[in-house]
Amino acid sequence: MVTGIGTTYGSSTTANSTASTASATSVGGDYQTFLRMLTTQVQSQDPLNPMDSSDFAVQLATFSGVEQQVRTNSLLEQMVSGSNGQLGQLADWIGREVRTTGPVWFQGEPLTLQIDPAAGADAAQLVTLDASGNEVGREAIGTGAGEVDWLAQDQSGAVLPDGLYQFRLDSLSGGEVIGSTQVPAYSRVTGAELSDAGPLLILTGNSAVSPSEVTALRE
Missing domain, CATH: 2.60.40.4070 (Immunoglobulin-like)
Structure with missing residues (x-):
């Protein structure tokens, strides 16, 4: 999967590394941030060797899946803490x-x-x-x-x-x-x-x- 963001056609390794870091740090961000990253990626690709459109679809699907997982994890953390830990405390009451x-x-x-x-x-x-x-x-x-x-x-x-x-x-x-x-x-x-x-x-x-x-x- 290509996740690079670069401004120089000949530096794909550096671009990929930069993009991977940017993607990792933007997982918790909003969807608009990802779209800006994707737009930059399209603008920076080599016109003589353009990216396959299926790669874009894979990136979109992957980002959407990771974003959903982050939200799920956040919800689970809220459930565990349960209003300042009350839900966890109430679990001890079950059966009483x-x-x-x-x-x-x-x-x-x-x-x-x-x-x-x-x-x-x-x-x-x-x-x-x-x-x-x-x-x-x-x-x-x-x-x-x-x-x-x-x-x-x-x-x-x-x-x-x-x-x-x-x-x-x-x-x-x-x-x-x-x-x-x-x-x-x-x-x-x-x-x-x-x-x-x-x-x-x-x-x-x-x-x-x-x-x-x-x-x-x-x-």
Whole structure:
């Protein structure tokens, strides 16, 4: 492959060497730089021994391939660093459980919820919502704080189908609601990825939450 850029017809070795160096240093540059190099090469060729047109096609294809590889490597570096290294750090969370107020997946096994009624409440109700935010269950619970197991029952006591659910706690005093808060639940991390909004944790059921939405981590 001819990659030389020269201004003297008789110095092809020096021209080739110069061009190779220029090509190597311009790989990370833009496509316009390469076109200027190619134009110079055409202007400098020996009119009595012109370059075969297929050589130009090879140069264009080679440059395009190398440029794409550089961009791919750059993208891989960004993925590894993942917003100041967050993606690499989140990889350690895969296989562990995080506590989040985002939708979590239920599939037969009880979910662990963190209950914290408002101060002064004499009663509390756990409200179950589906992934669209529709209420599908409500039950009276005690006013104690701590972890409880959610058994996925609706108002009639029937077990809810598999799916994504989220929770709300209504704290009451004298029959009046004095506070409503989102209830976090534990879900297992199955992966981590980058998005336009930053790193995301992928949970069981393919739901995704931002690390900023996580309030606890456990094995």
